[in-house]
Amino acid sequence: MKNFKYIAIAGICLLMFSCKKADYVRYTGVARLQFGPEFQWRYFAPYAYNDTLKQLTFFYDATTVVSDTVYFDIYSIGHETNQDRSFTLKQEQVPGAYNAIPGQHYKAFNDPETSKNYVIKASQSHSLVPVVLIRDNSLKTNSAVLKLSIVEDQNFKFGQEQFLWRKLIFTDRLSRPNAWTDAYATNTFGKYSMVKHKFMIDSTGQKWDQDFLVKIAGDSSEQAYWISLVKEALIAYNKAHPTAPLTDEAGELVIIP
Amino acid sequence: MRHLYILALLLFTVMVSSCKKNNSDLHFDEEEVITVTGIASNYSIITLKGNYVTINPAVSSNMDSDFEYFWGIYETNVANGTTPRLDTITKTKDLNYEVKLGAKDWVLVFRATNKKTGYSKYMNATLSVGTEFTNGWYVLKDDGSQTDLDFFPTQQSIVPGSPRENIFSALNGRKLAGKATILNFYEDYKIVTPVGAANARSLFLVSDQDISTVDVSTLKEIRGFSSLFVEEPAVKKPAVVTCQIFTAFYAINDGQLHSILNVTANNGRFGGRKLKDNQNTPYNLSKYHLIYTTPYFFDETSCSFVSAAGGSNYLTPVVDDAVTDLPSNNNNKKMVYMGLKTQSPFVGYAIFQDKTNPATKTLSTITPNLTKFKIVNENLLATDKIYNGSNFALLFQDESLIYFSVGNQIWSRNLSNKFEQLQYTLQAGEEVTAIRHRKYTGAAPYSFNYVMVSSKIGGNYKVRMFIKSSGNLSAAPAFTLEGKGAAADALYIEPNIIGFTYPNTF
Numbered sequence A: 001m002k003n004f005k006y007i008a009i010a011g012i013c014l015l016m017f018s019c020k021k022a023d024y025v026r027y028t029g030v031a032r033l034q035f036g037p038e039f040q041w042r043y044f045a046p047y048a049y050n051d052t053l054k055q056l057t058f059f060y061d062a063t064t065v066v067s068d069t070v071y072f073d074i075y076s077i078g079h080e081t082n083q084d085r086s087f088t089l090k091q092e093q094v095p096g097a098y099n100a101i102p103g104q105h106y107k108a109f110n111d112p113e114t115s116k117n118y119v120i121k122a123s124q125s126h127s128l129v130p131v132v133l134i135r136d137n138s139l140k141t142n143s144a145v146l147k148l149s150i151v152e153d154q155n156f157k158f159g160q161e162q163f164l165w166r167k168l169i170f171t172d173r174l175s176r177p178n179a180w181t182d183a184y185a186t187n188t189f190g191k192y193s194m195v196k197h198k199f200m201i202d203s204t205g206q207k208w209d210q211d212f213l214v215k216i217a218g219d220s221s222e223q224a225y226w227i228s229l230v231k232e233a234l235i236a237y238n239k240a241h242p243t244a245p246l247t248d249e250a251g252e253l254v255i256i257p
Numbered sequence B: 001m002r003h004l005y006i007l008a009l010l011l012f013t014v015m016v017s018s019c020k021k022n023n024s025d026l027h028f029d030e031e032e033v034i035t036v037t038g039i040a041s042n043y044s045i046i047t048l049k050g051n052y053v054t055i056n057p058a059v060s061s062n063m064d065s066d067f068e069y070f071w072g073i074y075e076t077n078v079a080n081g082t083t084p085r086l087d088t089i090t091k092t093k094d095l096n097y098e099v100k101l102g103a104k105d106w107v108l109v110f111r112a113t114n115k116k117t118g119y120s121k122y123m124n125a126t127l128s129v130g131t132e133f134t135n136g137w138y139v140l141k142d143d144g145s146q147t148d149l150d151f152f153p154t155q156q157s158i159v160p161g162s163p164r165e166n167i168f169s170a171l172n173g174r175k176l177a178g179k180a181t182i183l184n185f186y187e188d189y190k191i192v193t194p195v196g197a198a199n200a201r202s203l204f205l206v207s208d209q210d211i212s213t214v215d216v217s218t219l220k221e222i223r224g225f226s227s228l229f230v231e232e233p234a235v236k237k238p239a240v241v242t243c244q245i246f247t248a249f250y251a252i253n254d255g256q257l258h259s260i261l262n263v264t265a266n267n268g269r270f271g272g273r274k275l276k277d278n279q280n281t282p283y284n285l286s287k288y289h290l291i292y293t294t295p296y297f298f299d300e301t302s303c304s305f306v307s308a309a310g311g312s313n314y315l316t317p318v319v320d321d322a323v324t325d326l327p328s329n330n331n332n333k334k335m336v337y338m339g340l341k342t343q344s345p346f347v348g349y350a351i352f353q354d355k356t357n358p359a360t361k362t363l364s365t366i367t368p369n370l371t372k373f374k375i376v377n378e379n380l381l382a383t384d385k386i387y388n389g390s391n392f393a394l395l396f397q398d399e400s401l402i403y404f405s406v407g408n409q410i411w412s413r414n415l416s417n418k419f420e421q422l423q424y425t426l427q428a429g430e431e432v433t434a435i436r437h438r439k440y441t442g443a444a445p446y447s448f449n450y451v452m453v454s455s456k457i458g459g460n461y462k463v464r465m466f467i468k469s470s471g472n473l474s475a476a477p478a479f480t481l482e483g484k485g486a487a488a489d490a491l492y493i494e495p496n497i498i499g500f501t502y503p504n505t506f
Helices: A002-018 A182-189 A194-204 A210-217 A220-240 B002-018 B167-172
Strands: A032-036 A053-057 A067-077 A088-092 A126-134 A143-151 A165-171 B034-037 B042-046 B052-055 B058-061 B067-075 B087-090 B095-098 B105-114 B120-130 B136-142 B146-153 B180-193 B196-207 B211-215 B221-224 B238-244 B248-253 B256-261 B285-291 B295-299 B304-308 B315-317 B333-342 B347-354 B361-367 B374-379 B390-394 B401-406 B409-414 B420-425 B431-440 B448-457 B460-469 B479-484 B486-493
Touching: A032 A143, A053 A067, A067 A165, A126 A143, A126 A165, A182 A220, A194 A220, A210 A220, A220 B256, B034 B105, B034 B120, B042 B052, B052 B105, B058 B067, B087 B095, B136 B180, B136 B196, B136 B460, B136 B479, B146 B167, B146 B196, B146 B479, B167 B211, B180 B238, B196 B238, B238 B285, B248 B285, B248 B295, B333 B390, B347 B390, B401 B431, B431 B486, B448 B486, B460 B486, B479 B486
Parallel strands: A053 A165, B042 B120, B180 B486, B285 B333, B390 B431
Antiparallel strands: A032 A067, A067 A126, A088 A143, A143 A165, B034 B058, B052 B095, B067 B087, B067 B105, B105 B120, B136 B146, B136 B486, B180 B196, B196 B211, B211 B221, B238 B248, B248 B256, B285 B295, B295 B304, B304 B315, B333 B347, B347 B361, B361 B374, B390 B401, B401 B409, B409 B420, B431 B448, B448 B460, B460 B479
16 A cells, blocks of 8 residues: 555656647648738737638728628648649538628639639648628628638648638628727727718718728827817717717717727 | 665656756856957048048957958937847958948947857947038028028037028028927937838927928928828918927917827827817917926916827816916916926926906916916016016026016026016117027037027027026127027037927927
8 A cells, every 4th residue: 555655656756747738730741721820920929810800891892893802811831742732611600690601692612713712832831712702782781700711631631720710701881990909999999880980981081991090000190180080070960969969879879089 | 675665766756857958058168258459439420421430440369269250230219119220331350331321320330250169249339420410500590471590510619600591491492481489309200211210300490380390410301381290280370399208299280289199100290189178179279388298288268278198189187286376277367478497396487467457467386287287376566577578588407597588688587586687788779589598418518508599680680699607697698690580599409419408498
């Protein structure tokens, strides 16, 4: 019994020293595939989770625009090869969401016209994944969610688990641009609502879309200028409607901090 | 005995697991000493004249050596968030470098590496780059309808040589519209370059109808009024440009406050006008203000003090101290003058005139604070010289005096004991246009502490530079800057002057 105790203590000692952090997926000669940030940020760890979610709206587009394409960056792991390598994607259903329907909201990933683009070219380890979105009438009242993920095939096994999927939310209504982050919501624009967004557009003549928000974020004075215009317009609106100040689609007072 | 074996086995197990490879860099060899001589700590050079900096260092080591060399350079005073880049100049030992750099301080880096040991010795030297415009006195003046700049270069001392008149218009092909108001200098105003934002050592020329920012190394205009705002204000009526230390620039135009938050990315343009409150109550700011780490302005519409923040779209209301002679809000006063006396403690003085009873004037000590704003009044008598004074100027961080003019006389008033004293009388017919106190503690012989009295006679200006003793002016000025027009302000500029060498105050 005593010996057993000593053996147990020795075992615990060994166990303590044998603890080791789990490794990343190691290269073992198998080609793997995973999504990543834009090419320019591929070696910058803080950008690793960039572009996990992208949003698009047809709201600003002319009525003649019937589709649009969103691109994600995808990377192969392992040696480059001297011939093109196709890869396979599938849609994953998101529980509780208005999931996009292939053929109605986007061109199916197995559609030959689409899948021909899902290729890592010879001598390359990076490619852009085009996702063709269709401007369906249902998007006027809904925001569709499309979660796409990598499928293992003859060319590629899975890369790191957390980079195996991307999500896309698209609509034909106003939608919160990616740059309207929670930090911006707290400090600059306030809580997002479509009513507020529309008011900002109407009172300034600017789109307040992703491109515009990114542009003004690069110059604090420009951002302050446009926010100042919106605030002034909101005050004027509320003064003109003393019993019915501007409220959003949830019935909350529109406030810009 | 068996227990001993078992314990030994346990100990052995732990020891095996505790073994660690020694990867340290400890060495006990003799230390190599590389000696570099012949590099001074500072080199000064004037660009635009094809000047070279030549350095021939001597390098030796106490060990067997075979050296390779490197000369590089990087800039100082870069924009926030920008990393200075070390550029290679040459890989020879001797440096003969034609300087074509912007006017500012740069750092030369010399490295000698012993290829046999891998050891290197680094040496740094400051390279102070100037131009023909970086050292001298600038006078902002006008001819009654247009504003320009005269430049008085300094060569051997603070006393300048002959002026280069109308230097702004000569180099930029235009004058500023309107009458001259104030001249400021900042070293961290942002400009757009092909590689991003950069700090520009800049003069801000302000007239009552125009503003121009000017690169002091070339005197070329960076932005005029039309491009200085994100959207050009409909009314061109600038009052002042000022700066909150290390944080923000402010411009008052048509009584409205605009700002550049200078600690964030910006292109050197002022944003939209700030709103007074969430009702967009109208306001009209005086040009007089107090600013250091926090700005304070006076709204002439409501007769209230307000503060501001560079990143906010609103003015900030202030709250009175429990004990104050005058409310900071809705006090029914007209601001005749306000200036900064000391930065720490943060104290200013103002002259107020009652709106209901204009005969009532006070000289008030202002201790600004967002939540404890305090004003202490001293009633002025009609017999006091200051009562009818104009062109007020406080001695910033110096004697407890305020200077002012009455007609062609220059007077002082002791802020503590109210004693007033005639300090200087101008020639008959001379009109005082401004009084300023400017001082700079630089390397001799460029240090100075002057009360500057600007006057106009017959279409010409004089800026008399008076040394003071115990606050009193010397009998005659140390020197006088003279030129055509009426002078509103004057600044001495040299590479070591920074944005807060001079206070942002009238």
